[in-house]
Each structure stands twice: as C-alpha cells, then as structure tokens.
Amino acid sequence: MTLAIDDLKLYKSATVSDGSTNGGRAAYNEIISGVRHAFFPRVSEEQRTAGLTRYRKLFVANMNASEEIAYDPLDCIRFPSIAGDRFYLGVGTQVNTQSDVIASPPTWVGCGQLNTSLSGGESSVDLLMANNDYEFIADGYLYLANTYKTSQTIASGVSPGDSVEYSGGTWGLIAATNNTVYPKGIYLGSNTVLSHEAGVSTIEYLQIASSSPYSYTGNVATVQLQDTVSGSYAVANTYGAMCLGSSGDEIKPTTDNWAETSTAGTYDESSYPVVVYNKGTVEDQVTLTFTSASAFTVSGLYQGSYGTGSTSADFEPTNPDTSVSYFKIDYRGWGGTWANGDTVTFHTHPAKLPRWFKEVVPASTSAESENIFIYSVYVE
Numbered sequence: 335m336t337l338a339i340d341d342l343k344l345y346k347s348a349t350v351s352d353g354s355t356n357g358g359r360a361a362y363n364e365i366i367s368g369v370r371h372a373f374f375p376r377v378s379e380e381q382r383t384a385g386l387t388r389y390r391k392l393f394v395a396n397m398n399a400s401e402e403i404a405y406d407p408l409d410c411i412r413f414p415s416i417a418g419d420r421f422y423l424g425v426g427t428q429v430n431t432q433s434d435v436i437a438s439p440p441t442w443v444g445c446g447q448l449n450t451s452l453s454g455g456e457s458s459v460d461l462l463m464a465n466n467d468y469e470f471i472a473d474g475y476l477y478l479a480n481t482y483k484t485s486q487t488i489a490s491g492v493s494p495g496d497s498v499e500y501s502g503g504t505w506g507l508i509a510a511t512n513n514t515v516y517p518k519g520i521y522l523g524s525n526t527v528l529s530h531e532a533g534v535s536t537i538e539y540l541q542i543a544s545s546s547p548y549s550y551t552g553n554v555a556t557v558q559l560q561d562t563v564s565g566s567y568a569v570a571n572t573y574g575a576m577c578l579g580s581s582g583d584e585i586k587p588t589t590d591n592w593a594e595t596s597t598a599g600t601y602d603e604s605s606y607p608v609v610v611y612n613k614g615t616v617e618d619q620v621t622l623t624f625t626s627a628s629a630f631t632v633s634g635l636y637q638g639s640y641g642t643g644s645t646s647a648d649f650e651p652t653n654p655d656t657s658v659s660y661f662k663i664d665y666r667g668w669g670g671t672w673a674n675g676d677t678v679t680f681h682t683h684p685a686k687l688p689r690w691f692k693e694v695v696p697a698s699t700s701a702e703s704e705n706i707f708i709y710s711v712y713v714e
Contacts, residue, residue, distance in 0.1 A: 336402070337396070337398055337402055337404055337713060338398075339512050339513065341396060341397055341398040341402070341404075342394060342395065342396065342397070342404070342711060342713065343364055343394075343395045343397050344364065344365040344367075344392050344393070344394060344395070345360050345361060345362060345363060345364055345365065345392065345393045345395050345686070346360075346361050346363040346364075346365060346373075346390075346391075346392060346393075347359065347360060347361060347390075347391040347392070347393070348360065348361045349431070350363075350390065352388050352389075352432075353432065354431065354432055354433035355431050355432070355433070356389060356390075356391070356431060356432035357389070357391040357426070357430060357431040357432050357434075357435070357690070358391075358429055358430075358431055359428060359429055359616065359617050359636060360393040360395070360428070360616070360617070360684060360686050360688070362655040362656070365392060366510070367510055367511075367512050368495055368496065368497055368510035368511075368520075369510070370495065373390055373392065373691070374388070374390055374691070374693055377419065377695055377699075377705075379701070381695060382695060382698070382699045382700070382701065383697065383698060384697060385695055385696055385697035385698075385699075386419075386693070386694070386695040387692065387693070387694050387695070388692070388693050389432050389435060389436075389690060389691065389692050389693075390690075390691050390693075391426055391432075391688065391689065391690050391691070392688075392689055392691070393684075393686040393687060393688050393689070394407065394409065394585065394686065394687040394689065394711050395585075395684070395685060395686045395687075396585040396586065396612050396685040396686070396713075397612055397613050397685075398612050399612070399613060399658075401611065401612055402612075403584050403585070403586045404584065404585035404586070404685070404713040404714075405583075405584055405713060405714040406579070406580075406581055406582070406583060406584075406713065406714050407579040407583055407584075407585055407687060407711060407712065407713045408475055408477070408539060408577040408578070408579045408580075408711075408712045408713075409423070409577060409578050409579055409687070409689065409709070409710065409711040409712070410423065410443070410445065410477045410575035410576060410577045410578065410709075410710055411423050411443075411444050411445040411575055411707055411708065411709055411710075412445060412477070412479075412528070412573070412575060412708040412709065412710040413445060413482070413522060413528060413573060413706075413707060413708035414444065414445045414446065414447075414464055414573075414707055415464070415705060415706070415707045416494060416522065416523050416524070416702065416704070416705055416706060416707075417699070417700075417702030417705040418695070418696065418699035418700055418702065419693055419694060419695040419696070419699060419705070420444070420464040420465060420693070420694050421444065421691055421692065421693055421694075421707050422442035422443065422444050422468065422691065422692040422693075422694070423442070423443050423444060423578060423689060423690070423691055423709070424439070424440030424441060424442050424443070424578075424689070424690045424691075424692070425440045425441070425578055425688070425689065425690070426440070426688035426689055426690045427688055428617040428683060428684070428686070428688055429617060429636075430688075435690055440690060441469050441471060442467070442468065442469060442692060443468060443469055443470070443471070443575070443576035443577075443578065444463060444464070444468040444575065444576065445463075445573055445574070445575035445576075445707075446461035446462050446463035446464070446468070446555065446573065446574060446575075447461065447462050447569070447572070447573050448460070448461060448462075448478075448567055448568075448569045448572035448573065448574060449461055449462040449554050449569065450569070451566075451567060451568055451569050452563050452565070452566060452567040452572075453566045454562075454563055454564060454565060454566050455562050455563065456559075456562060456563045457558065457559050457561075457562050457563075458556055458557060458558050458559060459476065459478060459540070459556075459557045459559065459563065459574055460554055460555070460556050460557075461554065461555045461557065461573075461574045462553060462554050463553050463554070463555050464553065465553060465694075466550040466552065466553050466555070468555065468576070469548075469576070470542055470547050470548040470555065470557050470576050471542065471547065471576060472542060472543065472544050472545065472547040473541065473542060473543075473544050473560075473580075474541075474542050474547075474576060474577060474578075474580065475539045475540065475541055475542065475576075475577040475579075475580070476539070476540045476541075476542055476557055476559070476574055476575070476576060476577070477537070477538075477539060477574060477575045477576075477577050477710075478537070478538045478539075478540060478563070478567065478572070478573075478574045479530075479535065479536065479537040479538070479572065479573060479574075480535050480536055480565075480567050480568065480571045480572040481514075481528055481529060481530045481531075481535040481536075481537060481571075482522070482526055482527070482528055482571045482572070482573060483519070483526065483527045483528075483529055483531075483571065484524075484525065484526050484570050484571050485525055486505055486525050486526065486527050487503055487504045487505065487525075488504070488505050488521060488525055488527075489504050489505060489506040489507060491507055492505065492506070492507050492521050493521070493704050494521055494522055494523035494704040494705075494706050495520065495521065495704065495706040496510075496520070496521050497509065497510050497511045497518065497519070497520060497521075498518070498519050498520065498521050498527060499517050499518050499519070500516065500517040500518075500519070500527075500529070501517065505519065505521060505527055514528055514529055514530055515529070515530050515532075516529045516530060516531035516532070516534075516535075517529070520708065522706070522708075523704060523706075526571075528708060536564075536565040536567070538563065538564055538565060539577065539712075540559050540560075540561045540563065541559065541560040541561050542557060542558065542559060542560065542576075543558035543559060543560055544560065546558060557574070578689070579687075585685050585686070585687050585713065586612070586685050587610035587611055587612060587615035587682070587683060587684055587685045588610065588682075588683045589607070589608045589610050589615075589661065589680055589681060589682050589683070590680070590681050590683070591619075591679065591680055591681045592608070592678070592679070592680045593678070593679045593680070594676070594677070594678050595676055595677045595678075596624075596670070596672055596673065596676035596677075596678075598670050598671040598672070598673065599624070599668075599669070599670040599671055599672030599673070599676055600668075600669040600670035601667045601668055601669065601678065602666075602667045602669060603667065605666075605667065606663075606664040606666055606667030608661050608662070608663055608680060608682070609659075609661060609662040609664070610661050610682055610683075611658050611659055611660075611661070612658075612685040613653070613656040613658040614652070614653040614656050614658030614659045614660050614661070615653075615660055615661055615682050615683070615684045615685065616636070616637060616653065616660060616682065616684050617636065617682065617683055617684055617686075618634035618635060618636050618637045618660075618681070618682050619634060619635040619636070619679065619680075619681050620632065620633070620634050620635075620640070620661070620679065620680055620681070620682060621633055621634075621635075621677055621678070621679050622643070622663075622677060622678040622679070623675070623676075623677050624672045624673060624674055624675065624676040624677070625642075625674055626674055627671060627672050627673065627674075628644050628645045628646060628672070629642065629643070629644050629645075630642065630643055630644070630645075630672075630678075631643075632649065632651070637660070640660065643663070644665075645665060645668035645672065646665055647665050648662055648663065648664055648665050649662070649663040649665075650662040650663075660682070661682055687711075691709075
C-alpha cells in the first residue's frame, strides 16, 4: 500500500496564542487547506503600523490507518507571501514552545523567486528572497520548480488561495483541494496559478553544497549545489525553496526509554515491544505502577490517567480523539514476580512532524486583504 494525499493532515499545537506557552504538543484541531486565517490570524491595521513578529506551530501527521510509514519527508514554503510581510519555516520538537524557540531559534528557511534564468548544467541558483536572513542548510535539499503559470485568465469571483480548475481557457473556482496537478491548481494572485503540468513544468530537488552553501548580495541568495541543474527555468515562473527533512527521515510512531524498577518482575520487551499507532499514539512519558503482583495503574506525564491494567490481559487504552489505541502492551511479555510499588516507564512519540512558522510584519506595511503563502509536504 502507499500513502494517499488524505493520509497527511496538518494539526495545530495544543496551545495557540502569542504568549510564551504557544506551541507544545500536537492537538487534533486540523488546519484545512484553503481556509483563510486557518493558521495565522489576520494582521490588523494597528499591527501593520507598529510592526509584528509572531509564531505558530503545526504538525504534519501521518494518519494512515494501515500503519504505513511516510518516508523521506521534504517540506518547504513553496510560494512566499504576496503581501509586505514574510514567513519563515523551522524545525520544532514534539513539546517545545514559543519561549523555547525565541531562546534557541531553529534554522529559519523560506522561498524566493528565481533571480537569474537557468538553462541546465548550473551548479548554483540565484533566488530573490524577501530578506537576507533566510538560511540554506549544507547538504540539505533545494526545491526548484517552474510550476507557476503566469498571465492566466481567471474567472470572476476567484480570490488568491482558492482552488481552481482550467477549462475552456479560464481558471474557474472549485472546492478546496490539495491536488495541484493540471488541470487543477491554486490561484496565487496577479493572474498566476500554481499547477504542475506534465511535460510543461519541472520540479527538481537539488542537494546543496557541504561547505559555504550560500551567500547574499542584497536580498539575492546564491545557493551552491552538489548537483547540477537539469532543466531550464525562466525567472517569471520559477521559485526555489530550502527544504526541511532529509533522506532517511520517517513519519511514524515510535517508543523508547523502557525502564523497570522491579527486582523480580520482568517484561520481554524484545519479543513483545510496545505497539504504537499512526492515529492513536501521542507524545508522552508513561508510567505503570504496580498495586499488587498482577495489577497496575497507568498514567502519562502529559496525558494523565490511562486507566488500570493487569498482567493477564493486553493493556490498550483508546485515544478518544481518534478511536484508535494510544499504545498496546502485550500481556505475554510479563514474567517473574512483580510487587506493589514496582514501576515500568517508557516514552511514546506520535507519527507527527513538528514545524514552526514565523511571520514578520515590518512597521508601516501596506494592507493586503488576500494575503497567502503556500506550504508543501512531499513524502514517499
């Protein structure tokens, strides 16, 4: 089996605010593509006048019900803001908050328009960025694509961010979709549509140089490559972006840090490891505390009580948000003699990729009622 587009969901963090506790673990509040202000709120006139920097966290969740793994994820800002603000993307952890990010910022990456046309064979790419503080990561991957159709005819009633479909020479409004394969696309404003048309548009993921990966002249970043560019690219319809993620990364649930305090009780973790699930597992530090030779209570540092269990039956608490188990402990793993007060601890980690976004609104920025940016995730 393979992952479908609908297997990948974007979820907000448990706390969404402009305060120090913004972020934290993943929640199940889905961010719906194409819905205005679904992630960042509207910028007010007062905020535009004074200037603003704010942060939001999301999680790319693998919700495949057959426990398929999302391999080699690469994600990037695929199209920058069409307004005077700018957006940055950075790696998060499963639990970090805004105060953590401010104290120890991630590498902030972004997207820019091609500044110098490419004919193929080049070992560097020039990108016009919104500012010269975007970084490019050594040995990482540069997304390069000319999937931006310019000078298009747009039907009336279509606004930037709307999903569109090409028919009879015009891009018309359709229901929101993540599918941008031609004849479907996303309207970006200024008669430009994001749409990948086979045989016409090209996408490359180019590995960036190991040393001195980039330099700036003004706001133009020259990105050095280990690869050479294969296709030809015009300035008008080409954008490049620094990707996060790398070959070998996976979006899947995991468990670790198993520890026992009992002197006589045992558990065969190698034969009966804790089972975790794409849809059900959350970030937590779980503790089993025995109340007798066979009975125990289970609680999580973050989740609270998981209930009670016994060594004579599988312990498999249900996540009420998804109706799938948080995890499963197989009763066949228990052995020896457990005693009141003995404990077992382990950590669970969800099939979710944590990402931070930063929005910077310079002081005296002009209003833009239809502002958007495009975030894209690629997995195998």
